[in-house]
Amino acid sequence: MCNSSKNSGNLETVMNKDGNSNSPGLKDVFKDDFYIGVALSKDQVCGKERETLYVLKKHFNSVTPENILKWEEVHPKPNEYNFETVDKYVELGEKYNIFTIGHTLVWHLQTPDWVFKDVSGNWVDREGLLKRMKEHIFTVMERYKGKIHGWDVVNEAVDEEGSLRNSKWYEIIGEDYIQKAFEFAREADPDAELYYNDYNFEKPFKCQGIMKLIESLKERGIRIDGVGIQGHWFLEYPRLEEIEAYILALSRIGVKVIVSEMDISVLPIYPVESEAVDISLLIPEFQRVHNPYVDGLPESVEKALADRYVELFSLFHKYRENIKRVTLWAVHDRQTWRNYLPISGRKDYPMLFDRNCKPKLALKSLIEHFK
Ligand code: GLA
Secondary structure, eight states: OOTTTTTHHHHHHHOOOOOOSSSHHHHTTTTTOOOEEEOOOOHHHHHHHHHHHHHHHHHHEEESSSTTTTOOOOOBBTOOOHHHHHHHHHHHHHTTTEEEEEEEEEEESSSGGGBBOOSSBBBHHHHHHHHHHHHHHHHHHHHHHTTEEEEEEEEEOOOSSBBBOOOHHHHOOOOHHHHHHHHHHHHOOTTEEEEEESSSSTTHHHHHHHHHHHHHHHHHHHOOOOEEEOOHHHHHOOOHHHHHHHHHHHHHHHOOOHHHHHHEEEOOOOOSSSSSSEGSSSSHHHHHSSSTTTTTHHHHHHHHHHHHHHHHHHHHHTTTTTTEEEEEEEBTTTTGGGGHHHGEEEEOOSSOOOOTTOHHHHHHHHHHHHO
C-alpha cells in the first residue's frame, strides 16, 4: 500500500513536466526496434521518487513491477489481495501509454507457504494446488485485462542441469503445471502476451532444457509469445557470442526474445547462489575483493560499463527483428538488487543512472551511439 495519497499528486506534476534537455530519450533512439522498459519499485510506483518519474517519462516506454505483483506481495493470505499499489502501477502505464508488464504469476520464490498447504499444515494435493493457481491467475489477470499487456506467466522453472526444477509446483502438480499455468493465463486474458522467463541461458544444459520445455509446450498446442532472458550479466560474462547463440536458438523455435531484467554488475562474480551472505561477515581481504568500489566507481570501470552496454545493445539491434523488448531491472544504482544478492551490503553500479538518478556515461554512450 502507498502510505500517502499526496504522492499521486507528485507523480502528476513530475510526469507532466518536461525537462530542458534536448537530447533524445533512450526509447526514442530505439523506437523502430524494440520497447525500452524498466522495473519500478513500490516507492517509485507510489510517486516517492520524483526524479525517477521524470526519467521514466523521458527514457522508457515499457514498465515491469519489480516486486509488487509477486505472489507474496499481491496475494499474501488465502483471501487477501493487495491491489492498491498495483492499481497505481497500472494507472501509470495507462496514463502514459506505456507497454505494461505483469511479473510474475507462477514462481518457486516469493510465494507464501500457505499456497502449498492445507489448513492443518499438510501439503495440498494436485487438484487443490491447481485450483489455487487458477484462482490466483484469474483474479489478478482479469482485474488488469487490457491494461497489462504482457505477463511473465512462469518464472525460472528449469534447473542448471536442464531438468524441471524440483519446486513445490512441480512436486505437487507434476510436470504439466507449466502447461496449466499458460492455459489458465490464456483463458483469463486471451489478448495478453504470455512469456516464459529464466536466467543463465549461457549454461548449455540449462539452455537445452529451456528450449526443450518451450518446444514441448508448443507441440501440445500452448501458445507462448515470448521468452524472457533475464540478462543479469557482468562486465565480461557471458561472452557476446554466447548471448548471440541463444538469441538465435530462441528465434529459431519461433518465439520473440525479450531481455527482461537487464543489469550489468561491475563486481567480481561470486559463485554462490543460495542465501545472501552479508559482506561484513567476510574476512577483510575478501571484502576488498568482493566490494571494491565503496568510495565510487573509477573512471576506467565507468567506461568499461558504458562499452559493455553499447556492445550488448549493438547485438540487440542486430537482432531487432526477433527482440521485442529490453527491460532494465532498476532505474538507478541505489535501487538494484545486485547491492544485496548474492552478498548483501555491497555497492554495485549496474544501471544507466547513478545513485542520485543522474545519467551515467553508459546512458550517454548508448544515446550517442545509436541516435
Ligand atoms: C529474478 C526475478 C526478479 C528478481 C531477481 C532478483 O530474476 O525474476 O523478479 O527477484 O530475481 O531478485
